Amino acid sequence: MEILAAPRVLVRLQTYLNLVYLLLAFPLGLAYFLFLTVGLAAGFALILTLVGIPILLLVHLAAWALMRLERELAIRLLHEKVPPLLPVDPGGPAWRRLVGRAADPSIWTGMFFLLAKLPLGLASLLLTAALLGTSVALAAAPVVHLAAAIPVGPWTVDTLGESLLVAPFGILLGILSLHVLNYAASLSGRIARLMLGARWWEAEATQDPPPDPAERRSEPLPGAQRRAPPGMDPADAGNEPASDVECTDCGTDPRERGE
Numbered sequence: 001m002e003i004l005a006a007p008r009v010l011v012r013l014q015t016y017l018n019l020v021y022l023l024l025a026f027p028l029g030l031a032y033f034l035f036l037t038v039g040l041a042a043g044f045a046l047i048l049t050l051v052g053i054p055i056l057l058l059v060h061l062a063a064w065a066l067m068r069l070e071r072e073l074a075i076r077l078l079h080e081k082v083p084p085l086l087p088v089d090p091g092g093p094a095w096r097r098l099v100g101r102a103a104d105p106s107i108w109t110g111m112f113f114l115l116a117k118l119p120l121g122l123a124s125l126l127l128t129a130a131l132l133g134t135s136v137a138l139a140a141a142p143v144v145h146l147a148a149a150i151p152v153g154p155w156t157v158d159t160l161g162e163s164l165l166v167a168p169f170g171i172l173l174g175i176l177s178l179h180v181l182n183y184a185a186s187l188s189g190r191i192a193r194l195m196l197g198a199r200w201w202e203a204e205a206t207q208d209p210p211p212d213p214a215e216r217r218s219e220p221l222p223g224a225q226r227r228a229p230p231g232m233d234p235a236d237a238g239n240e241p242a243s244d245v246e247c248t249d250c251g252t253d254p255r256e257r258g259e
Contacts, residue, residue, distance in 0.1 A: 018185035039059035106196070127184060134177075138150070141164075
């Protein structure tokens with residue numbers, strides 16, 4: 001049944017979204033690599049003249065924006081569940097927010113991802129061009145052989161009979177190639193999910209702790225009547241904490257209390 005379902009990859013929209021992501025990886029990776037390497041090199045080289053500090057800040061902010069772009073591409077094209085980046089406290093001066101963002105480990109893993117995008121994009125481009133180029137050339141051999149001979153290993157397809165023979169293999173290779181490229185896109189999405197979002201231990205550290213059960217037990221029950229201790233004015237019984245006041249109706253059935 002899986003073999004019969006394999007051709008469905010040709011009509012799935014996700015297949016072509018994956019191809020778009022793989023083809024965009026190389027030009028984006030080249031742009032990221034040039035920007036980050038030139039910016040970081042210039043910033044650290046000029047840091048003693050104080051000119052490098054604003055350059056490094058600019059590179060830092062731009063890298064954060066590029067990380068958000070890559071995160072959106074992974075979510076919208078690959079439908080990958082990339083965790084959100086850790087929020088930055090909007091309060092306080094700007095320098096404190098910059099220091100807090102620089103101390104975030106996700107900014108460094110994200111910058112490493114942006115630099116690694118170039119080799120990953122080059123591998124994706126070569127893999128896509130090799131698989132799809134060969135598949136299309138073989139599948140269209142009955143037409144292509146009229147313009148030029150098609151080399152297939154040690155053989156050369158230059159007649160109509162040979163082209164009709166290899167065309168079905170081109171279609172099968174194309175289906176297999178799309179499955180391979182879908183797996184490559186899925187692997188790229190997993191890498192993006194790992195390196196472009198907050199890890200689970202970082203996300204848990206920023207969440208508020210759950211309320212203490214002991215505090216819940218100290219709260220008075222709704223509708224409970226309080227009895228004033230001996231020597232106390234009954235009007236002041238409602239101002240006492242719940243731990244010092246006796247509850248007379250706790251645990252009784254509401255029908256027994258006449259409610």
